[in-house]
Amino acid sequence: MREIRVSDVTAAVKRLCISANCNVPGETIAALKRAVEEEESPVGREVLKQILENHRIAREEGVPACQDTGVALVFLEVGQDVHFVGGDLYEAINDGVRQGYIEGYLRKSLVNDPLFKRVNTGDNTPAMIYTDIVPGTGLRITVAPKGGGAENMSGIAMLPPAAGVEGVKKFVVERVQKAGSNPCPPVVVGVGIGGTFDRVALLAKKALLRPVGSHNADPLYAELERELLTEVNRLGIGPQGFGGRTTALAVNVEYAPCHIASMPVAVNLNCHVGPHESIVL
């Protein structure tokens, strides 16, 4: 049994909130640079250059790349032989989010009640916390601030198994087409297939945590990712929706076993910032 102080978790979450918002992942930057070379639309190329300039300013000046510093998604992989000491783990995480968003001059984008009052909670808490128990004595924390623009373009479908690969592709491509310019293309497309109604959405979200340019370990799903990326980039939406070839930088697919009667599919989009950062304690 290994002991981890929850105050160390607070400090880590605070750091990750600030750092993830200011530092666009290196793989995403590399993909944007490749896109500048390959984009056919002059307006599209100019947009991609300005995006890269924006990401450089954010990194060098320590300011958030986007003003929408999002809802703080916190993913935990907790070793089963870890014992947390010194307080409540989830409270410690929320303390980290609170400190990070206030001290890092990040925008607080949470309201307390979705329908009636909609009063800003003032400190971007509560965080959305997801916990997986894994073997070992480690703790991996990933903070992924999620903005509203791309998130609002998400979709879920409970397809019949007979819909097959073509049904999945049709749903994913139509979602990206319908999203158009709203999610700040070039986007990263997170796709979940399988599980249940609730699980498939989480799969799509977790797919967004994978580095741009990585592929599913299963060759069939890796091929599906490549085919979907090609089809999405035939839509012509392009950078910012002004027209062009670079609508998506990547399509990441995650899958899980599901019921014999079911084939849930979910699409969750990230913008060209797609912030996320991890630490292992």
Place this chain on the structure above:
Amino acid sequence: MNIKPEEGSQVTIDICTPMSDDVVARLKAGDNVRISGILFTARDAAHKRLVGLLNEGKELPVDIRGQIIYYVGPAPAPPGRPIGSAGPTTSYRMDSYAPILMEHGLKGMIGKGSRSQDVRDAMVKFKAVYFAAIGGAGALLAKCVKASELVAYEDLGPEAIRKLTVEDFPAVVVNDVYGNDLYEDGVRKYRIG
């Protein structure tokens, strides 16, 4: 900062606020613009209040005649800076509020993403334009903001109305007074199949 369009693309038009009908009529979908002057920030909650006032026949807390509203909820200003990261938010959420503001003299909107047919019709009718700024480029766009002053609805936090003084703020005309739409035209040009 390189925000000039590259060789072979359209010229860049410098505009100042407030905008006259003549200036608005000169702008065409696809034009690059650099805006200098005043921009008023407002997003969902602020729009709801503004339109509520108009529906009750009351005065607005800011004079929007000839002006541009920027759909933005900026990040807090770090010490020594007028504003934090400040890119556009998605515009369709303001669609139900936009026509009545144009009816009362609003001449421009800056956001990202496409607008409803009602909004596009109102732009033709009331002579107004819709600009897109680059979504997610909040750090870059904040550099064009020279001053920021809170003018209404402080309780709304990031959704409060601010008066921004901007210089050479880069944007693209998406919808003009002639009914054109850059998103539709651009996608049509590059769509395969």
